[in-house]
Amino acid sequence: MPLRIIFMGTPEFSVPTLLALAGAGHEIAAVYTQPPRPGGRRGLDLQKSPVHQAAERLDIPVLTPVNFKEAADRRTFRNFGADAAVVVAYGLLLPEEILSGTRCGCYNGHASLLPRWRGAAPIQRAIMAGDRETGMMVMKMDKGLDTGPVALARSVPIHATMTAGELHDRLSEVGAKLMTEAMARLEAGELPLTPQPQEGVVYAAKISKEETRIDFSRPAAEVHNHIRGLSPFPGAWFELDIAGRRERIKVLGSEISQGEGAPGQVLDGSLAIACGEGAVRLTRLQRAGGKALPAADFLRGTPIVASAGIA
Structure with missing residues (x-):
């Protein structure tokens, strides 16, 4: 039965x-x-x-x-x-x-x-x-x-x-x-x-708000795992100066990339970001109150120049 x-x-x-x-x-x-x-x-x-x-x-x-x-x-x-x-x-x-x-x-x-x-x-x-x-x-x-x-x-x-x-x-x-x-x-x-x-x-402790911020001083593999492990919710994030105002940007997609630089340094025009070891490329981002966008679309509305630093 x-x-x-x-x-x-x-x-x-x-x-x-x-x-x-x-x-x-x-x-x-x-x-x-x-x-x-x-x-x-x-x-x-x-x-x-x-x-x-x-x-x-x-x-x-x-x-x-x-x-x-x-x-x-x-x-x-x-x-x-x-x-x-x-x-x-x-x-x-x-x-x-x-x-x-x-x-x-x-x-x-x-x-x-x-x-x-x-x-x-x-x-x-x-x-x-x-x-x-x-x-x-x-x-x-x-x-x-x-x-x-x-x-x-x-x-x-x-x-x-x-x-x-x-x-x-x-x-x-x-x-x-x-x-x-x-x-x-x-x-x-x-x-x-x-x-x-x-x-x-x-x-597997509950995800705390404090640990969702991306730490680019970590190796690229760890940063990539952190981003995808928090996508789509609650979302890993960094802060960026936009029009003189500090804004939180969520990162919902990434991949391992090539390059070296100071942690958080933007290495090229397609959002390769230097990490403590190696680099990650940010592939999907979201501004507060906005839609999640592929990196190319995001950059059309929110330019981030190479050599800039994000945190």
């Missing part, structure tokens, strides 16, 4: 898994997601999460508790009588009463090859660190932070120019298929669980 599942997720990354599970014939008893947040052009309208919107299109009940501190919220969860909970980028730590609140437990779709990159930002951290490979894992959740036994895994290569946005989309697709396979195996009573190794644990 198909499983009765509670789905827990919030961003666009989670939506393909919800759709895949529903499409596989499982009964989605309820969807839990983060409460609506201020959004819109002025930040005044409450915006439902992508998972919330997808659940409404599927006519699935949606719950948005701020946390599970209230006994009534924990009781409501248990009363659904679910076989399992599937968690993909939900955004809340789950108390033990929720972890044990279904017949078979909670299963998390996590975007790394555990135990490497446990935590909040595994996609960005993998690229920023220069990893050549990452993947998706289905893990049975326990009280720790991404420490539970692993059921299934699929690796995904990280190409030299791949951005966090591109990797996000690929892993979201892989994760949907992997979780659907995991729930089919759970339904058949054949889902394996393997404890994570104790060696190789690395934590």
Whole structure:
């Protein structure tokens, strides 16, 4: 028989898994997601999460508790009588009463090859660190932070120019298929669980505002990885004097280039920038309030002369 599942997720990354599970014939008893947040052009309208919107299109009940501190919220969860909970980028730590609140437990779709990159930002951290490979894992959740036994895994290569946005989309697709396979195996009573190794644990801390600024004193490969690891969000950036005013410029694309100079020095007319070692070429940029543009288009409206310095 198909499983009765509670789905827990919030961003666009989670939506393909919800759709895949529903499409596989499982009964989605309820969807839990983060409460609506201020959004819109002025930040005044409450915006439902992508998972919330997808659940409404599927006519699935949606719950948005701020946390599970209230006994009534924990009781409501248990009363659904679910076989399992599937968690993909939900955004809340789950108390033990929720972890044990279904017949078979909670299963998390996590975007790394555990135990490497446990935590909040595994996609960005993998690229920023220069990893050549990452993947998706289905893990049975326990009280720790991404420490539970692993059921299934699929690796995904990280190409030299791949951005966090591109990797996000690929892993979201892989994760949907992997979780659907995991729930089919759970339904058949054949889902394996393997404890994570104790060696190789690395934590993927949330990206802080302070670390998004580009440091051109670092080697070119590290600068390139930093830029693509933060593209398209939150975006790596530098500052530039434009018409006598200091302005922040986001860099959403780059490539390794040739040349030497003082870190931050513009080396030519197509935005090759000197780094601590080597150089990077900035290929896609965005001014505050403007559109993201290829470098050639950006330079038509915002000339940056060779030999200038950016910081």
